[in-house]
Amino acid sequence: MHSNLIGRLRGAVGDAGLILDAPGQATYLTDWPRKWSGTTPVVVRPASTDEVAAVMRICHETRTPVVPQGGNTGMTGAGIPDKQGGQIVLSLNRMNRILDVDVVSNTMTVEAGVILQQVQQAAADADRFFPLSLGAEGSCTIGGNLATNAGGIAVLRYGNTRDLTLGVEVVLPDGRVWDGLRALRKDNSGYDLRDLFIGSEGTLGIITRAVVKLFPAQHGRATAWVGVPSHGDAVQLLSMMQSICGERIIAFEMMSEFGLSVILRHVADTQRPLGDVHPYYVLVEIADAQRETPPVLLEEALAKALESGLAHDAVIAVNDRQRQAMWKIREGVSQAQLREGNPLKHDIALPIAQIAPFIDAADALVAAHFPQLPVLNFGHIGDGNLHYNVLLPHDLCDDERERLTREVNLKIHDLAIAYRGSISAEHGVGLLRRDELRRYKSAVETDLMLAIKRALDPDQLMNPGKVL
Ligand code: FAD
């Protein structure tokens, strides 16, 4: 570490912007699923773009590697420094101001450290809707959402974070600031630099501010929990409901009975929404600007589903409490699976028509090669994103855990690619998928990614060891 690094960083951000003590640093050094931990000489918390730029200039001059961090809810270890102790953590959590809400342009300008739930609330306060929604929304930041191109539950209707973003401001690895904070819906004036930074997992620059899109408020909502005979019927149900409800379906989540049973076992105050057990369940939500429309459409679609046999049973939430209870089950899955076992998480993207054949093939593979391992299968099937997770027991020795992790991942990911899918739909690559990425990206794609990295970060200062 450079001798006067801490002193120079203090000059840039003041004492309030530095965390030097171990207890204060602890929450920045271990990730949410507690898979990775690291060490750092200092957590730096700048309070403005100018301060971020000053920090990056110092790091550039001293060749100090930087790990950007938002809410530290990421699933791939991408926001955690290594164990060598030479990487600083640059947290955006003091840059947490909502700068502008524009109901004519339907945009909001925010600093990167604003918590996602606060963005949603500010939109609602202005009678608008910001649709990005995920289980970590009470603690993840919009900067982290941008850096991971987060997906969540409303992608089938509104797209992922990339689709919700108009402009970004980025501090480059050498401390220069790129002001791409444009609120334009059309801009073909050259290469799209914005999209380079979105999803780059902190490896190209620090996102400091963003302009995001707002949508008309959805005053009407109707939510149902549906028991279906199979995963194939769940996919057919999506197609059938879309022909009745059109774009008003804003969430269409699937979960296996095993998934539900794990949640009921580990998450307090959750109850089975339907009396009987079904092989799979769908949580579907319809929304519209008009209050009256969603319940009518949902009832019509579910009546047809029950009549045709695509659904065996369904319950519609009659009030917000029941709706929340359904979502509590869905959002409890991340925590519940950690308690049940050691989940090998698979964040597969597939063409929607390939979801059912993929699950059939994956179930057969697991049954043939790993019959002792339960599969916890759930996901955002409305947008083709399946979390086909395989649970290892907690008490495996290191060697056995590593062997099974390698073998299971290889089988599931090879299969996903055979179905022309992706090994990361929404969580990103980080550390978790870095080595596997080489197997699945062509030489051409890898070369292009490396060329971009070299062009923007020639000294390899930004989040070294992640993604590439
Ligand atoms: P962090 O975890 O702090 O960082 C994530 C990555 O972004 C790291 O590479 C970091 O270096 C980089 N980064 C952070 N901020 C910046 C910045 N300002 N500039 C540059 N780089 C930056 N994801 C989904 O997509 N869909 C889901 O449904 C979903 N559900 C989740 C549910 C739970 C319970 C949890 C814990 C996580 C879930 N996630 C989900 C993971 C998701 O990626 C994150 O929750 C979120 O997008 C990360 O935001 P964060 O602020 O916590 O970022």
Ligand code: MLT
């Ligand atoms: C989800 O869909 O709940 C998230 O992606 C989190 C997870 O996979 O645990």
Ligand code: ZN
């Ligand atoms: Zn997910």
